[in-house]
Amino acid sequence: xxxxxxxxxxxxxxxxxxxxxxxxxxxxxxxxxxxxxxxxxxxxxxxxxxxxxxxxxxxxxxxxxxxxxxxxxxxxxxxxxxxxxxxxxxxxxxxxxxxxxxxxxxxxxxxxxxxxxxxxxxxxxxxxxxxxxxxxxxx
Numbered sequence: 001x002x003x004x005x006x007x008x009x010x011x012x013x014x015x016x017x018x019x020x021x022x023x024x025x026x027x028x029x030x031x032x033x034x035x036x037x038x039x040x041x042x043x044x045x046x047x048x049x050x051x052x053x054x055x056x057x058x059x060x061x062x063x064x065x066x067x068x069x070x071x072x073x074x075x076x077x078x079x080x081x082x083x084x085x086x087x088x089x090x091x092x093x094x095x096x097x098x099x100x101x102x103x104x105x106x107x108x109x110x111x112x113x114x115x116x117x118x119x120x121x122x123x124x125x126x127x128x129x130x131x132x133x134x135x136x137x138x139x
Contacts, residue, residue, distance in 0.1 A: 009118065013103035016125060020096035027093045030068055040064045046086035047071055092127075099125045 030048035034041070042051040042064075050068040055061075077083045099121045106113035113121070 009103070009113070010107055012122075013100070013107055016096070016100040016103050020093070020100040023096055024093045027089050038062065038064050040066065046082055046089055047077060095124055095127060 027046070028048070030045040030050050031043045032045040034043045036042060037051075037053060040051050042049070044050065044052070048068060048070045051064055051066050053062045054065050056063045071077050074083060074086075077086060102121060103113065
C-alpha cells in the first residue's frame with residue numbers, strides 16, 4: 001500500500017484518530033458534571049443525564065429516577081447555554097472525526113493528501129478541537 005503521508009503525517013493521523021475518538025466518547029458520556037441531589041449521586045452532560053428528579057403527581061412529591069438517559073427532546077435540555085454547547089461540541093467532534101478518518105485513509109492511498117490538503121485539514125482539526133474542548137467548560 002502506498003501512502004501520501006510522511007512518517008510525521010502517519011503519527012499525526014493516528015494521534016488525530018485517538019484524540020477524535022476520545023472527544024466523541026467524552027461527548028456521549030453523561031459525566032460532565034457530578035453532584036448530588038435529594039441525597040442521590042447525579043451526573044449530566046450536554047444531552048444525557050443520570051439520576052434525575054421527576055415530579056410524581058400521584059404522591060405530590062419529587063422522586064429520583066436512578067437511570068441514565070438522554071433528554072426527551074432538544075428543548076428539554078435545561079438551558080440555552082447547554083443547547084448551544086451540545087450543537088457546538090457535536091460539530092467539533094464531527095470535524096475532528098472527519099479529518100482523522102481522512103488522515104487514516106491517507107495512510108493507505110497514495111496522493112490522497114497533498115501538502116495543501118494537510119494544512120487545511122490541520123486548520124479544520126484545530127477549529128474542531130477548539131469547538132469540542134473550548135466550549136462547555138463553566139457553562
